[in-house]
Amino acid sequence: MANPLLRYAGRHRRETGMLGLLFILVVITSLGTIEEGIDGLFGSKFLTPDNLKNVARTIGIYGIFSIGVGIVIITAGIDLSVGSLMALLGVFFLFLVTPPGMRPDSAIARGIPEVSWPMAVLWVLLLGTLLGLLHGILVGKLKLQPFVVTLCGLLSYRGLARFYANDTTVNVGDASQDLSFARKLGDGTLGDVLISDGQKGILHSIPMTFVYLIILAVITTIILHRSVLGRYIFAAGRNELATKYSGINTGLVIAIAYLIAGFCTAFSAIPFCIYTGSVQPTSHGAFFELYAIAAAVLGGCSLRGGEGSIPGILIGTAILIVLRNMVNLLGYPTPLSDAITGGVIFVGVIIDQHGATGLKKLFKRKVRAG
Amino acid sequence: MQDPAKRVKVLHMENITKRFPGVTALNQVNFDIMEGEVVALIGENGAGKSTLMKVLGGVHQPDEGTITASGSPAVIRSVADADSLGVGFVHQELNVLDNLDVGANVFLGREPHRFGLINRRKIKADTQPFLDTLGLDASPDTPLSKLSIGQQQMVEIAKALSKEAKIIIMDEPTSSLTLSETERLLKVIGDLSEQGIAVIYISHRLGEVTQCAHRVVALRDGKNAGELQRGEINHDAMVSLMVGRDLKRTPLTSSDHETVPRRLVVSNLRTALYPECQSSFEISGGEILGMAGLVGAGRSELAQATFGVDPALGGSVSVDGITIKRGAARQSIKAGIYLAPEDRKLTGLVLEFDITQNISLADLWNHSSGIGLIDRNAERTVAERQIERLKIKTPSASTAAITLSGGNQQKVVLGKWLSMKPKVIIFDEPTRGIDVGAKAEIYKLMRELARNGVAIWMISSDMEEVLGISDRIVVMHEGRITGELQRDEFGEEAIMHLAVGHSKTEAN
Numbered sequence: 085m086a087n088p089l090l091r092y093a094g095r096h097r098r099e100t101g102m103l104g105l106l107f108i109l110v111v112i113t114s115l116g117t118i119e120e121g122i123d124g125l126f127g128s129k130f131l132t133p134d135n136l137k138n139v140a141r142t143i144g145i146y147g148i149f150s151i152g153v154g155i156v157i158i159t160a161g162i163d164l165s166v167g168s169l170m171a172l173l174g175v176f177f178l179f180l181v182t183p184p185g186m187r188p189d190s191a192i193a194r195g196i197p198e199v200s201w202p203m204a205v206l207w208v209l210l211l212g213t214l215l216g217l218l219h220g221i222l223v224g225k226l227k228l229q230p231f232v233v234t235l236c237g238l239l240s241y242r243g244l245a246r247f248y249a250n251d252t253t254v255n256v257g258d259a260s261q262d263l264s265f266a267r268k269l270g271d272g273t274l275g276d277v278l279i280s281d282g283q284k285g286i287l288h289s290i291p292m293t294f295v296y297l298i299i300l301a302v303i304t305t306i307i308l309h310r311s312v313l314g315r316y317i318f319a320a321g322r323n324e325l326a327t328k329y330s331g332i333n334t335g336l337v338i339a340i341a342y343l344i345a346g347f348c349t350a351f352s353a354i355p356f357c358i359y360t361g362s363v364q365p366t367s368h369g370a371f372f373e374l375y376a377i378a379a380a381v382l383g384g385c386s387l388r389g390g391e392g393s394i395p396g397i398l399i400g401t402a403i404l405i406v407l408r409n410m411v412n413l414l415g416y417p418t419p420l421s422d423a424i425t426g427g428v429i430f431v432g433v434i435i436d437q438h439g440a441t442g443l444k445k446l447f448k449r450k451v452r453a454g
Numbered sequence: 455m456q457d458p459a460k461r462v463k464v465l466h467m468e469n470i471t472k473r474f475p476g477v478t479a480l481n482q483v484n485f486d487i488m489e490g491e492v493v494a495l496i497g498e499n500g501a502g503k504s505t506l507m508k509v510l511g512g513v514h515q516p517d518e519g520t521i522t523a524s525g526s527p528a529v530i531r532s533v534a535d536a537d538s539l540g541v542g543f544v545h546q547e548l549n550v551l552d553n554l555d556v557g558a559n560v561f562l563g564r565e566p567h568r569f570g571l572i573n574r575r576k577i578k579a580d581t582q583p584f585l586d587t588l589g590l591d592a593s594p595d596t597p598l599s600k601l602s603i604g605q606q607q608m609v610e611i612a613k614a615l616s617k618e619a620k621i622i623i624m625d626e627p628t629s630s631l632t633l634s635e636t637e638r639l640l641k642v643i644g645d646l647s648e649q650g651i652a653v654i655y656i657s658h659r660l661g662e663v664t665q666c667a668h669r670v671v672a673l674r675d676g677k678n679a680g681e682l683q684r685g686e687i688n689h690d691a692m693v694s695l696m697v698g699r700d701l702k703r704t705p706l707t708s709s710d711h712e713t714v715p716r717r718l719v720v721s722n723l724r725t726a727l728y729p730e731c732q733s734s735f736e737i738s739g740g741e742i743l744g745m746a747g748l749v750g751a752g753r754s755e756l757a758q759a760t761f762g763v764d765p766a767l768g769g770s771v772s773v774d775g776i777t778i779k780r781g782a783a784r785q786s787i788k789a790g791i792y793l794a795p796e797d798r799k800l801t802g803l804v805l806e807f808d809i810t811q812n813i814s815l816a817d818l819w820n821h822s823s824g825i826g827l828i829d830r831n832a833e834r835t836v837a838e839r840q841i842e843r844l845k846i847k848t849p850s851a852s853t854a855a856i857t858l859s860g861g862n863q864q865k866v867v868l869g870k871w872l873s874m875k876p877k878v879i880i881f882d883e884p885t886r887g888i889d890v891g892a893k894a895e896i897y898k899l900m901r902e903l904a905r906n907g908v909a910i911w912m913i914s915s916d917m918e919e920v921l922g923i924s925d926r927i928v929v930m931h932e933g934r935i936t937g938e939l940q941r942d943e944f945g946e947e948a949i950m951h952l953a954v955g956h957s958k959t960e961a962n
Contacts, residue, residue, distance in 0.1 A: 330816035331787035
């Protein structure tokens with residue numbers, strides 16, 4: 085195989101297959117949503133600039149926390165706390181940027197001082213990272229089961245978010261400080277940030293969350309696939325004992341993976357709550373942990389650990405988001421998208437486990453016959 | 455045993471040929487066994503022993519050849535067929551469920567029942583006689599997890615007996631047994647033979663074969679390589695049948711090399727398994743210290759505590775006079791102490807990683823830039839050097855370790871440490887499950903390392919290995935070092951004496 089692209093595809097069978105699936109999905113969605121009088125490419129509702137921008141923004145948000153969860157899955161762990169943590173961090177962020185008097189009537193809510201939004205961002209990133217580290221220490225050092233540790237997180241963080249917010253919705257609009265630049269960074273496009281609001285053009289169709297995702301993906305790809313830490317993460321996920329016998333502090337490696345996951349969740353929590361404009365603590369971010377796991381598994385991460393890649397996780401996220409968008413555009417009720425998503429993951433995993441080898445055998449037979 | 459003339463041939467396999475894509479695993483192989491006979495089946499890995507037994511066990515169908523069982527032609531298409539012909543299998547890896555009790559294991563899949571409920575009383579009553587026969591001192595309702603590996607194996611044999619097996623195949627049955635359990639098993643094999651049950655004994659441990667076999671059948675490259683009758687069975691004869699040439703045994707005398715005195719000093723080390731025992735000993739650079747003892751004597755635990763993967767409760771370890779900080783393998787590795795662990799698959803290798811990744815794992819920072827990015831060319835170069843040096847048989851350095859044979863996997867484990875300038879290497883059961891050829895290479899390597907001043911600590915349950923390789927032997931019993939033997943005191947009996955807990959002076 086002279087073509088380096090083909091060689092890459094050969095080595096990364098799972099990613100290539102899922103990329104193919106994504107492509108087919110995009111084609112089907114594009115063709116299926118062609119209507120009279122739509123100004124998108126070929127008259128497709130999917131291919132309108134607004135829809136594509138929307139899809140890219142959502143992929144950005146979901147992709148960021150999915151990368152974190154994916155890395156944890158590669159260590160043979162799991163993170164179930166993502167959605168609840170997003171709610172807690174969302175509430176926390178909005179508390180920090182609104183005057184105490186405007187917050188829900190709870191002692192803690194009123195007790196937190198107001199800070200400028202950049203400081204609030206730092207606090208949220210710090211809190212998310214620390215909670216991730218806490219999970220990491222419990223799993224890596226104290227050897228508690230990751231499912232249980234993060235299940236406790238799932239319950240506690242959601243409960244705390246509701247408690248602090250007095251079970252009421254917290255709004256971005258209640259802030260008295262000027263959040264216009266924060267809104268641009270969170271919910272705007274590259275053009276909004278670099279040039280000015282509301283214009284048209286290529287830069288104005290790239291959402292900031294997508295930019296963050298690409299930056300994070302590049303950094304985590306280098307960490308995971310090129311660095312010593314990344315090799316340790318794969319080794320600890322495959323065989324923690326043998327890794328320990330090679331003199332590696334596997335507890336620390338695992339703790340770092342959860343820390344990265346906590347950071348990623350916090351990193352996506354801020355644009356997400358700016359995008360939604362408010363945080364309803366009972367439903368904000370609900371099931372996000374499951375979407376993240378789905379994206380990681382679709383993208384080739386094995387729950388047994390030691391397997392997976394950042395490009396795979398990105399492709400997995402894209403498949404999920406495009407599927408949901410398709411269901412929306414075709415006018416089916418939104419709940420159906422989850423059902424379809426479940427079905428697609430199921431089929432994808434079956435093909436991955438059994439179909440590919442079957443296909444290979446078929447191919448070999450043909451060669452021999454020829 | 456009965457009078458040989460009256461004995462019946464229970465199994466006759468003639469001209470068995472089995473081909474797999476690209477390889478003829480068995481080529482016109484003949485094999486037969488009499489009632490009550492113990493036949494050892496020997497051969498290097500890949501010689502066809504397992505395939506032949508799988509044909510007998512109904513796992514593989516032969517392409518050619520006939521099987522006659524107790525005088526009538528037999529077709530063995532499935533494991534159930536083999537069962538009904540009275541062929542029982544005791545596998546190398548135990549096939550018992552340790553969440554069930556003894557009786558439930560013996561009758562697994564054949565539980566006596568009434569109205570769909572298991573009749574526990576009947577299981578208990580039916581199991582007991584088999585346990586008595588085997589001398590297994592446990593009641594049928596003992597949970598299996600409470601039994602030692604050797605006892606669990608007896609349960610497997612009981613299971614075969616309960617199916618009225620006439621032939622019992624034992625595949626490497628002693629590979630995880632202690633010395634005394636091995637002795638016990640060999641005695642049971644004798645008893646089974648007395649009762650007219652034929653035993654096919656597959657083992658790389660030629661000492662045991664010499665002890666228990668009535669006849670030896672050797673396979674080489676899928677063909678019959680010859681037979682030895684009772685009187686002809688000895689180590690050298692078996693080895694030459696297996697390898698087809700005379701393999702030179704490792705020279706017994708360690709020679710003319712430089713020694714570094716007190717290279718490794720272990721003093722008053724206490725392990726979590728035997729917190730009340732303190733162990734002290736030292737090894738010079740250039741010396742091979744053999745450590746014998748029964749499994750469970752705490753040898754591996756001592757090695758793991760020395761290496762730092764298990765916590766040590768007290769005591770100290772020093773290399774070349776420098777005391778190592780305890781509690782992390784990293785510290786030992788920095789000091790140049792390396793462990794090639796007992797269980798390659800679980801603790802020695804990340805099996806799914808390729809050879810390069812396994813070899814570089816412990817030394818990654820030295821194959822990477824300052825900020826921790828791996829230099830893939832550098833790690834590959836190191837791996838390729840080790841592949842060449844250790845003659846690891848592999849298509850390339852990026853082959854997954856899982857696809858290699860046991861001997862080559864062990865070489866990968868060693869390659870990891872050899873690339874890091876060892877001062878002390880601990881070999882824990884270095885040749886378990888490895889064929890004769892690779893064994894010899896590993897012994898040679900140990901010698902060579904010793905000659906270069908490395909201190910070698912070899913833990914082994916293979917008596918022949920301990921006696922043949924060591925410069926000095928220490929023996930452990932229940933966490934304690936019971937004695938030390940110099941070369942002129944070497945002997946199986948002397949070791950056994952210490953291994954069961956007597957002190958050296960009591961011997962005389």
